Amino acid sequence: MAEIIKEKDAERLMRDIGVEEYGVQAMKLKCFHRLVLLKNVRNAMANILKQEMLSTGGDAAVHADCVKCGVKTTDVLLMGTLKQYERMLEKMQLQIAEGKQTAKEIREALEK
Secondary structure (H helix, E strand, O other), X not given: OOOOOOHHHHHHHHHHHOXXXXXXXXXXXXXXXXXXXXEEEEHHHHHHHHHHHHHHOOEEEOOOXXXXXXXXXXXXXXXXXXXXXXXXXXXXXXXXXXXXXXXXXXXXHHHX
């Protein structure tokens, strides 16, 4: 029998299943999927965000003309697990100042 589980119950359920504590800690951030909307992002940064999210297994929705620089700015809808965001934000800290600022905004949104 299969059933849908609420995200908030995942960590407890892993312990109920008998997962070792290190496994619970390793997997718990994979249980929470988040959508983050960024408004009016510069084209180049939007493309970087998309690449970085894709590299973690997440994704990002951008304007159809973003990749060919057909728009100057676009809204960006980021999609991923907390684990994917964690990996992406680490990489964004290595980007130019704009990337670091964008990472800060994403982190603040995820903490709300």
